Amino acid sequence: MKTTLIGAALAACLLGSAAVLATSSPALAAETKPAAATEPKVSAPVGKLLEGASKLMAAKDYAGAMVLIKQAQALPDQTPFDTYKINNFLGIDAFNLNDHATADVAFEAMVESPAMPESERTPTLHNAALLASEAKHYDKAIKYAEAFLAAGGTPDPTLLAVLSEDYYRTNDFAKAEATAMKSVNATPAGTAPNRGALEITLASQLKQNRASDALKTLESIVTYYNEPDEWGQLIDVSLGTIGGKNIKSLDALQLYRLMLATKASGSPDDWNLIADTALQSGYPAEAQAALQAGLAAGKLSNSGKTATQLAEARTRVAKDRASLASFEAAAAKSASGELDVKLAETYYGYGRYADAVAAARRGLTKGGAKTDANEANLLIGMALAMQGNNADALTAFNNVKGASPAMMKAAHLWSVYAGRKYTPAAAAPATP
Numbered sequence: 001m002k003t004t005l006i007g008a009a010l011a012a013c014l015l016g017s018a019a020v021l022a023t024s025s026p027a028l029a030a031e032t033k034p035a036a037a038t039e040p041k042v043s044a045p046v047g048k049l050l051e052g053a054s055k056l057m058a059a060k061d062y063a064g065a066m067v068l069i070k071q072a073q074a075l076p077d078q079t080p081f082d083t084y085k086i087n088n089f090l091g092i093d094a095f096n097l098n099d100h101a102t103a104d105v106a107f108e109a110m111v112e113s114p115a116m117p118e119s120e121r122t123p124t125l126h127n128a129a130l131l132a133s134e135a136k137h138y139d140k141a142i143k144y145a146e147a148f149l150a151a152g153g154t155p156d157p158t159l160l161a162v163l164s165e166d167y168y169r170t171n172d173f174a175k176a177e178a179t180a181m182k183s184v185n186a187t188p189a190g191t192a193p194n195r196g197a198l199e200i201t202l203a204s205q206l207k208q209n210r211a212s213d214a215l216k217t218l219e220s221i222v223t224y225y226n227e228p229d230e231w232g233q234l235i236d237v238s239l240g241t242i243g244g245k246n247i248k249s250l251d252a253l254q255l256y257r258l259m260l261a262t263k264a265s266g267s268p269d270d271w272n273l274i275a276d277t278a279l280q281s282g283y284p285a286e287a288q289a290a291l292q293a294g295l296a297a298g299k300l301s302n303s304g305k306t307a308t309q310l311a312e313a314r315t316r317v318a319k320d321r322a323s324l325a326s327f328e329a330a331a332a333k334s335a336s337g338e339l340d341v342k343l344a345e346t347y348y349g350y351g352r353y354a355d356a357v358a359a360a361r362r363g364l365t366k367g368g369a370k371t372d373a374n375e376a377n378l379l380i381g382m383a384l385a386m387q388g389n390n391a392d393a394l395t396a397f398n399n400v401k402g403a404s405p406a407m408m409k410a411a412h413l414w415s416v417y418a419g420r421k422y423t424p425a426a427a428a429p430a431t432p
Contacts, residue, residue, distance in 0.1 A: 040081040040115065040117060041081070042079075042081060042082050042085050043077075043078070043079060043082055045072075045075055046072050046075060046078065046082045046085065046086065049068045049069070049071050049072040049075075050068070050069070050072055050085065050086070050089055052065075052068045053065040053066075053068040053069050053072070053089055053093070054089070056068065057089075057092070057093060057096070060096075062093050062096045062097045063097065065089075065093050066090075066093050066094070066097065069086065069089050069090050069093055072086045072089075073086055073090070079115070080113060080114060080115035081115040083109075083113065083115070084109075084110055084113040084115040084116055087106040087107070087109045087110045087113070088106075088110060088120075088124075090102065090103075090106040091103045091106030091107045091110065091127070091131075094106060095131075100131060100134060100135070101135065103131055104128075104131040104132060104134070104135045104137070107124065107127050107128040107131050107132075108128060108131075108132065108140065110124050110128065111124055111125060111128045111144055111147075121151050122148055122151050122152065122153040125144050125145070125147050125148035125151065125153065126148050126153060126159060128140075128144045129141050129144035129145035129148060129159065129162065129163070130158075130159065130162055132144060133145075133162045133163075133165065133166050136169075138166045138169045138170050139170065141162070141163070141166045142163065142166045142167065142170065145159060145162070145163040145166070146163075155182065155186060156186065157183045157184075157186045157187050157193070157194050157197065158183075158194060160179055160180070160182050160183035160186060160194075160197065161180065161183040161194040161196045161197035161200070162196075163179050164176045164177075164179035164180035164182075164183060164196075164197055164200045164201075164204075165196060165200050167179055168200050168203060168204060173204040173207040173208050174204070174208070176200055176203075176204040177200070177201055177204035177205060177208070180197040180198070180200040180201040180204065181197075181201060183197035184197050184198065184201070192224040192225070192421065193220075193224060195221070195224070195225055198217060198220060198221045198224070199221070201217050202214050202217040202218055202221065205217060215234075215237060215238075215241075218230060218233065218234050218237070219234065219413075219416050222234055222262075222416065222417075222420065223416060223419065223420045223421055224420070224421055224422070225422075226262070226420050226422040228262060228263045228264050228265045229264075229265050231258070231259070231262035231263075231264040232259065232262075232264035232265040232266050232270075234413065235255055235256075235258060235259055235262075235264055235413065236266075236270075238255065238409050238413060239252070239255060241409075242405045242406045242409050247404070247405075247406040248404070248406065249277050249280045249281045250281050250375070251404055251406035251407050251410065252277050252406065253274075253277050253278060253281050253283070253286070254378060254382070254406075254407065254410035254414075255406070255409070255410050255413065256273075256274040256277060256278070256290070257286070257348075257382060258410070258413055258414060258417060259274065260274075260286075260289060260290060260293060261382075261385070261386060261417065262417065263293070263297075265297070265299075266294075266299065267299065268294065268299050268300050268306075270294075270299075271290055271291065271293065271294030271299055271300055271306075272291075272294075272300070272305055272306065272309065274286075274287070274290040275287040275288075275290045275291050275309045275310075275313065276309070278290060278313075278349070279309070279312065279313065279316070281345075283345060283346065283349040284312075284313045284314075284316035284317045284320055284349075285313075285317050285320065285346075285349035285350050286348075286349040287309065287312075287313040287316075288310065288313040288314060288317055289349075291306060291309055291310045291313065292310075294306070320346070324346070327339075327343060327346070328343060331343040331359065334366070335366065335368070336366055336367070336368030336369075336370060336371060337362065337363030337364060337365065337366035337367055337368050337371035337376070338363065338368055338370040338371045338372075339363075340359045340360065340362045340363030340366060340371075341359070341360055341363040341371060341372060341375055341376045341379070343359045343363075344356040344357075344358075344359035344360035344363065344376070344379050344380075344383075345375075345379060347359055347383075348379060348382065348383055351386075353383040353384070353386045353387050354383070354387065356379060356380075356383040357380050357383045357384060360376040360377075360379045360380045360383070361376075361380060363376050364376050364377070373399075374400045374401070374402070374403040374407055374411075375407070377396050377397070377399040377400050378396070378397065378400050378403075378407060378410060378411050378414070380393075380396040381393040381394070381395075381396030381397040381400075381411070381414055381415075381418070382414055384396060384418075385414060385417060385418045390418040390419065393414075393418040394415055394418050394419060397411045397412075397414055397415040397418065398415070
């Protein structure tokens with residue numbers, strides 16, 4: 001499972017908080033303006049060094065600032081508030097120096113300090129929770145995040161997503177799922193939910209043996225992030241739930257076509273199976289396209305079974321192209337729509353999506369006992385989706401009714417594809 005919960009989002013949260021803390025620090029206020037009667041003050045020696053550190057941090061000289069902060073740390077006779085404020089500067093400066101371990105220790109000391117001002121409680125707890133989680137101190141991260149929420153902190157999607165992973169890492173899968181869903185629900189309109197929160201939801205549901213819910217969550221992930229790995233997983237699981245190799249070749253092909261549309265990753269066997277299915281169904285152009293996609297992805301090598309399949313597909317494509325004109329003429333003359341739908345399937349295999357839509361619609365208009373309206377509507381939807389006309393594609397998919405379980409599953413997943421809210425995913429950190 002990939003985790004994308006902290007990464008750049010953590011940096012954005014902490015850097016934003018750091019800027020506020022560095023410029024509105026009571027230590028600096030004591031040097032520049034009268035403090036409120038109840039506001040604590042740092043001692044003069046500490047305040048002088050931290051004022052200098054603040055100026056260097058504003059100039060992004062974090063190494064120079066660290067020298068002064070260390071000098072402040074070494075001063076004797078510190079008050080509890082002196083120590084708290086030194087750790088404040090230490091944590092912010094260390095974070096800017098990419099020394100997150102030191103920042104984690106500093107923020108932990110701030111949170112545990114009895115001198116922490118009430119006005120700084122929520123931002124300090126927020127940052128401490130994020131840093132503790134990044135350091136894999138999950139129990140502490142949970143403690144600080146829960147304290148942040150109890151203190152009235154705004155439950156932003158990033159913190160909730162991080163907290164959900166902390167619960168997951170401590171095997172509290174019910175809380176992990178519930179908190180991840182809070183992160184998803186707190187997402188601003190028009191923005192993709194935190195991907196990590198969706199992944200924690202999925203993993204927690206699987207840990208609780210709720211495969212049906214997990215499958216719906218996986219659909220949500222591909223809806224927002226549209227990545228080939230997740231599409232491959234979703235299609236593979238769906239094939240397994242409807243009988244795998246026992247379903248009709250054409251029904252299976254409808255799902256395999258989605259693999260090609262989404263550039264879903266797969267094993268060498270997957271690509272060979274797609275080619276076999278397309279050849280069995282009478283659509284050699286799609287067999288050739290699948291094999292070429294597998295070769296381009298580095299999943300196949302042009303030898304053995306793949307070379308044999310590719311040679312057969314190319315031979316049959318040549319024959320298919322030569323007979324296409326007569327096929328078109330026969331379909332046009334036929335009183336039944338059956339040939340029109342089969343012609344539409346052929347057009348789809350050649351990437352002639354507009355022609356596929358027109359032929360399938362003509363087949364529906366003609367009708368006939370052997371005309372499969374569900375096949376025609378599914379094909380119309382797929383061809384429209386491939387042209388980017390997702391609204392009309394969804395209408396066509398909704399017209400697939402009472403078909404085989406495999407065809408209904410294909411219509412559903414193609415509807416997920418047409419309804420996706422694609423958000424380019426940021427580069428993910430390595431899987432832990």
